[in-house]
Amino acid sequence: MTSPQAATPAAAPPGEDDVLVRVENLVKYFPIRGPGLLARTVGHVQAVDGVSLELRRGQTLGLVGETGSGKTTLARCIAGLIPITSGRVIFDGHDIAGLSRRAMRPYRRDIQMIFQDPYGSLNPRRRVGSIIGDPFAVHHTASGAARKRAIQELMERVGLNPEHYNRFPAEFSGGQRQRIGLARALALRPKLIIADEPVSALDVSIQAQILNLLADLQNDFGLTYLFIAHDLEVVRHVSNQVTVMYLGRICEQGPKDPVYEKPRHPYTAALLSAAPAADPDAAAARQRIILTGDIPSPINPPSGCRFHPRCPKAQDLCHEQDPPLETKPGDVPEHQTACHFPVQPGEDLTTTSTIAAADASTGTGGEGSSLTGGAA
């Protein structure tokens, strides 16, 4: 029912007018309260720590990273659902960070979210028509028969039977529920849709349907997507730009193809090497970079480069100095990497892997946890 391939318009040269959202040095710390009645703040979870990025109109920015890297927090900050600690979020030329609920209201129409859990994101006690019609009711854009017609048009547009207007969410499958969530997000004709892992809870066959629907809707309505996922192949399929996050920071970003084909950050390289390949020959030939340990605690992140405790290329400089996010020699201007010792094309990171990884690969059962790149 949709085109088999997601349309990926050619990346236009970036101009100021092209940028729909510009995030500047966004910081979000969650305070940790101590025990007792007075609840003193004893520390901070540094969920997002100085992230800057740009979303261009009509394009899709894929945001990838391990669990706990701050992707969802960043999305919620951009959507204005949680107050940010510092930084700026410029939407369509206006700084929307720190606006009150009332002041934020006009922008709510332009920024909508799609959620990960198709079961949790729909109120089980409300009928589908009422859920999809909620945006109309909140913003007083349509009422009565006009609202019902608008809702049924939306349902039809996302591939739902408009006759199911009166049903409850429990009567739909996961994929259908995600379509309901999509219809709700589209109701106000937003400019930006933030999709927080919209397909990771779905069957693979349903994933493709939803991704194609998203692509169709992007073409029809000129939507801009911020697409969060930990499935690298999904991100590659939908994105124009890719941003890789690790522990609240961006370690690499740039146009999709350079990042995927020539990753410069060891973390990106490790993620890509861990992703399953569809072609069995390619999968067999692939050298997998084994990362040791878990993602460190964002309460007390490592000094210098945050990736250095797990990085196969780490040197003394890495835990002393924070590497700036910059274009490395030989890359396209937009391809930026935050690394002191970027991966050279053709470099084999597996040879420089640590002892624990060697244990794991020889099957001697190295003690502790030697985890893979983390991308599922």
Next chain:
Amino acid sequence: MSLTELEFQGETTGSGPVQVIQGRSPWVLAWRRLRQDKVAVASLIVILLLALLAILAPVIAAWVGHPPNTPYTNQGLSSTGLPVAPSSTFFFGTDDLGRDLFIRVLYGAQVSLLVGFVSTLIGTVLGVAVGMMAGYFGGWIDTVLARSTDAVLAFPYVVLALALAVVFGPSLLEVIVVISFFSWAAIARVVRGQTLSIKEKEYIEAARSIGASPMRIMVLDILPNLIAPVLVLATLAIPTAIVFEATLSFLGVGVQPPTASWGNLLSQAQAFYQTSWWYLIFPTAFLLLTTLAFNLLGDGVRDALDPRTERLFAAQRKRGRARSKGAKPAATVEGAS
């Protein structure tokens, strides 16, 4: 999942059945389950009958010909001045002043049900409002509201009722105010807990991202999810309120004679239970039957609204039976419900 999806696509691409499909609401399903529950249905019938009797009390009094406060000194009292036993004239006998006990018990039902429903309604509305605000807003609002809830729950309510009765004078209004004041806290506490968990659901986040106001989120998104536990609590709060009213009236700080209430009937009957059993038995029986019916209905409502708890109980019963039978596993699960 994919099967239903495919099926559904076939429906839309072809000319699907053009009929309005009305989803079965959770309430319809709960009502169906409640109707299956014989005990709950019986309780509901008892309560409805009682309510009917209470409402029709003046009609019945007129039909019998005995107003509630008229003493029948000739027929209603024996030659020694004691209450007379139940007969075809006085169905439940008479009280110590020679008044028709049957009519007085029916008028007492009016008071009991009125107090039960009104104070539970007030207490529930108050409790839901307080609990929802405390749970949704959190922070200092939660601290203030949750602490006041705890304070109310810790209050010695009989003492307060006595104090209020002394200050304002005992009356029906005073009884309703006191009972309402003590019934909201328990509901507020449960509602707060439920709100705290519902607040974290993604659909609340979705509503916020649409731009819905806190008021709208509380009324449209949280409240419908609270109705089930609140309905159960309210059903169980009614008999508590009825017993509370009886207690206050019994102690003389509730509904005052000559207005009949089950509490003050019992209070007056104390002196006569050795000679006139009916004087004590009938008001007690009505009080017992009413509270029992409400409690059983409350259990039924809970099982109907949350089928999982029923299954839990069934599993427990099954386990208990298996244990009593020894190693032999219980094969009949059907009988457990």
